[in-house]
Amino acid sequence: xxTVQGASPRQIVVVGNGMVGARFAExxxxxxxxxxxxxxxxxxxxxxAAYNRxxxxxxxxxxxxxxxxxxxxxxxxxxxxxxxxxxxxLDTERRTVALDDGSHLAYDELVLATGARAAFPPITxxxxxxxxxxxxxxxxxxxADCHRLxxxxxxGAPVVVLGGGVLGxxxxxxxxxxxxxxxxxxSSPWIMRxxxxxxxARILADRYSALGVAVHSWRVASRWIPGTGLEMxxxxxxxxxxxxxxxxxxxxxxxAADAGIEVEHGILVDDALSxxxxxxxAIGDCAQHPGGGAGLVQPGWEQAGVLAxxxxxxxxxxxxxxARPLTRLKAEGIELTAFGRVHExxxxxxxxxxxxxxxxxxRYAKLSVCEEKVVGAVLLGFPEAAATLSxxxxxxxxxxxxxxxxxxxxxxxxxxxxxxxxxAPVCRCNAVTRTDIxxxxxxxxxxxxxxxxxxxxxxxxxxxxxxxxxLLSGMGAQAPAPVA
Numbered sequence: 212x213x214t215v216q217g218a219s220p221r222q223i224v225v226v227g228n229g230m231v232g233a234r235f236a237e238x239x240x241x242x243x244x245x246x247x248x249x250x251x252x253x254x255x256x257x258x259x260a261a262y263n264r265x266x267x268x269x270x271x272x273x274x275x276x277x278x279x280x281x282x283x284x285x286x287x288x289x290x291x292x293x294x295x296x297x298x299x300x301l302d303t304e305r306r307t308v309a310l311d312d313g314s315h316l317a318y319d320e321l322v323l324a325t326g327a328r329a330a331f332p333p334i335t336x337x338x339x340x341x342x343x344x345x346x347x348x349x350x351x352x353x354x355a356d357c358h359r360l361x362x363x364x365x366x367g368a369p370v371v372v373l374g375g376g377v378l379g380x381x382x383x384x385x386x387x388x389x390x391x392x393x394x395x396x397x398s399s400p401w402i403m404r405x406x407x408x409x410x411x412a413r414i415l416a417d418r419y420s421a422l423g424v425a426v427h428s429w430r431v432a433s434r435w436i437p438g439t440g441l442e443m444x445x446x447x448x449x450x451x452x453x454x455x456x457x458x459x460x461x462x463x464x465x466x467a468a469d470a471g472i473e474v475e476h477g478i479l480v481d482d483a484l485s486x487x488x489x490x491x492x493a494i495g496d497c498a499q500h501p502g503g504g505a506g507l508v509q510p511g512w513e514q515a516g517v518l519a520x521x522x523x524x525x526x527x528x529x530x531x532x533x534a535r536p537l538t539r540l541k542a543e544g545i546e547l548t549a550f551g552r553v554h555e556x557x558x559x560x561x562x563x564x565x566x567x568x569x570x571x572x573x574r575y576a577k578l579s580v581c582e583e584k585v586v587g588a589v590l591l592g593f594p595e596a597a598a599t600l601s602x603x604x605x606x607x608x609x610x611x612x613x614x615x616x617x618x619x620x621x622x623x624x625x626x627x628x629x630x631x632x633x634x635a636p637v638c639r640c641n642a643v644t645r646t647d648i649x650x651x652x653x654x655x656x657x658x659x660x661x662x663x664x665x666x667x668x669x670x671x672x673x674x675x676x677x678x679x680x681x682l683l684s685g686m687g688a689q690a691p692a693p694v695a
Contacts, residue, residue, distance in 0.1 A: 220250040220289065223522060224308050224318040226298045226466065228255025230263060231495030231511040232324030233282045236290050238519035246289020248523050252316055254308075257353065258295040260284055265508050265672045268378060270357045272385030272543065277354055282670075301470035303488050320490055320522055323467055323478060324515075327460035327496035327505070328352060332373070336435035337456065346437040348454045351382055363453035366390030371441045371449050373432060374457035375402035377540055380415075382455055383424050384542035394425040394449045396441065401428050406538045406549040410568055411575045411589045418545055418573045418591075425449075460506065462497045475499055482530040484518045492518055502533015508671050509640045510534035537601055537639060539674030548597035548674075550604055551587030552579050562586075565614045567593075576618045583609045595620030598678060605636065637678050640671020648679060652686050659683065 223239070225232045232253055239251050255261065261282040269275040284292055300309040301321070308316045329350030331338050336345050344350065349359045360382075364370045370386050372379045375397025387393045395402070401412035416426040427449070434442040440451040462477040473479045473487040477499030484492045484500075494514040496505050504510025513531060520526035540547035557564040567576040574592030578585065578600065585603040590596055596618050603610060611617055634644045643666045651665040659679055663669045669676050 220246055220248055221319040221522075222317060223249050223251045223320045223322060224316045225251060225253040225322045225324055226308065227324035227326055227495070227497075228253050228257065228261050228292060228294060229324060229326045229495065230261065230265070230282065230508060231326070231515050232322070233261035233284075234512050235322060235324065235494065235515040235519055236292065237283060237285055238516050239523055240285035240287040240290050242519060242523045242525045243289055244287055246287060249289060251290045253290070253292045254296045254298055254310060254316070255292070255294050256297045259354070260292075260294065262354065263508075263670065264353065267351055267354070267357050268381035268385050268541065269673065270354075271351070271360060271382055272388050274385075274543075277357075298466060301466060301472075301491075303470050303472070303491065306490060318490075320492065322518065322522075323486075323491065323493040323497055324495050325463035325466060325497040327462045329456055330459040330461045331456055332432070332458050334373075334432050334435055336437065337373075337454065344456070345435060345454075347452060348435060348456060350456050351378060352460070360386075360453065360455060364389065364391045365452070368392065368452045369394070369440065369450040370453045370455065371396060371451035372455045372457060373441070374459070375399070375404075375426065375428065376457060376459075377403065377406070377538060379455070379457035380419070381541055382457060383419065384422065384545070386455075387423050388543060392450075393423070394427060394441075394451070395419070396430055396432055396443070396449070397426070397428045398431050399428065402426060403538075403540075403549075406553070407547075407589045407591075408553050408577060410566075411549075411577065411591055414568070414570050414573060414575045415545075415547065415591060417570065421573075422544070460496065462499070462505065464497060467491070467493065467497075477505055482532055483521065484514055484531055492522075494518055500531065500533065502531075503536070504531075504534035507534060507536055510536070512640060512671070535605070537604070539672060541673050545591075546594045546597065546677075547589075547591045548594075548601060549589045550601065551585070552581075553577060553587045553589050555579070555587075563614075565618060567615075567618055578614060578618055580610050580614065585610055590618075593618065593620065594677065601639075605639070606634075637682065638666070638668035638671060638675040640675075641667040643668040645682060648682055649686065652683065657683070657687070 236251050236253050263280040266280045297311045298308050299311050306318050329352045349356050369392045372383045372395045375395050383393045383395050401409050431444040433444050441449045464474040467478045468474045478493035480493050480498045495511040517529045517531045520529040537550040563580040565578045576593045577589045579587035588600045636642045647666050656662045656665045
């Protein structure tokens with residue numbers, strides 16, 4: 212697509228320099244490297260460059276440093292990034308954004324990527340009168356939270372994690388690895404209530420108990436006592452020098468709402484990722500799409516890619532149609548993958564289930580099949596099956612007849628008459644396939660870091676690190692020996 216001679220680039224302002232806002236800018240830079248079609252101005256409140264906040268629990272665990280989770284900043288004439296600046300108001304009639312340094316940015320198109328903030332439950336002592344975290348309390352949403360937590364969680368000290376979802380469990384595993392004595396409190400009947408079924412949760416809780424993490428499900432906290440611990444609704448007090456709140460998030464919608472843009476839990480968007488104002492768009496955790504996706508990196512990055520193609524004119528009809536979420540728990544020594552329909556009764560109409568439960572071995576697998584396709588699975592301690600089943604889930608390919616062998620990671624014959632199916636990604640966050648990784652290897656990328664730089668694989672949620680390392684190991688073993 213050519214640019215009209217003499218025409219100035221259209222101005223796009225992005226509010227939010229988090230994972231999704233930064234990915235949008237990166238995608239625009241890739242599609243319009245000379246900045247001939249559009250110029251993107253990104254503004255972010257945090258004083259430093261964008262980073263992968265999904266890997267914050269990895270900093271807690273000591274697996275990453277802050278520098279290692281930084282995201283690339285486009286080095287092109289069409290992108291400008293301003294950090295340490297906050298958008299305070301939108302004027303949708305004049306199409307301007309007011310910033311807290313007194314300046315204004317004019318836009319032709321506005322992208323809201325304002326993300327979400329930690330939700331603090333109404334527990335006495337958890338928050339100060341001004342709404343900030345109370346004494347000894349922290350969330351785990353940004354680098355500042357990480358530094359605060361690591362200062363509070365000294366080796367041997369007791370720490371309470373409030374929230375038994377993915378983030379809470381990853382934080383707990385990282386903290387116990389650093390020598391803290393950790394308790395997890397979850398108000399639902401079982402941990403990871405949204406992603407896994409109760410039998411899997413029991414075995415997972417036992418795995419955590421063996422690591423030294425005390426799991427308290429179906430318990431409600433009533434009061435945080437600084438220097439003492441967390442008081443439960445039954446009067447018990449869990450000792451704690453620090454309280455880590457991982458009890459959900461709330462979309463940052465205030466900027467849009469104050470400008471008269473329609474919001475509910477998030478900023479309402481359609482398949483074009485447009486809001487009730489056609490010149491204003493929303494992506495990532497602040498956006499509310501009928502097909503879901505908030506709270507997950509892969510859908511947010513998909514939205515960024517779709518909107519970049521639309522606004523640069525590379526694909527003006529590109530649409531985002533919803534998410535197919537897959538959860539991987541990133542905790543050292545624990546392999547857990549879950550996706551799709553896992554909470555329906557085993558005898559639900561049209562649903563076929565196969566379950567393996569091995570409490571002694573700390574393993575559990577549940578496969579749900581409907582109309583000969585994988586529609587859901589919970590896989591704890593079955594990494595080979597997880598790779599195969601997630602591929603079947605992504606591609607919609609027919610399931611092999613031997614379901615049990617499939618769960619056990621054994622070779623299975625493809626169904627008769629099955630045609631070629633699309634190659635499933637190894638890295639779902641960045642849609643990187645095995646073929647992409649093999650080509651990068653042939654082009655000289657021989658380490659995970661080099662593969663990440665070339666393909667972006669492993670730079671999302673980090674759940675594919677094991678699979679990419681295994682591919683690299685296999686390709687290295689198959690390489691011909693050098694000629695003497």
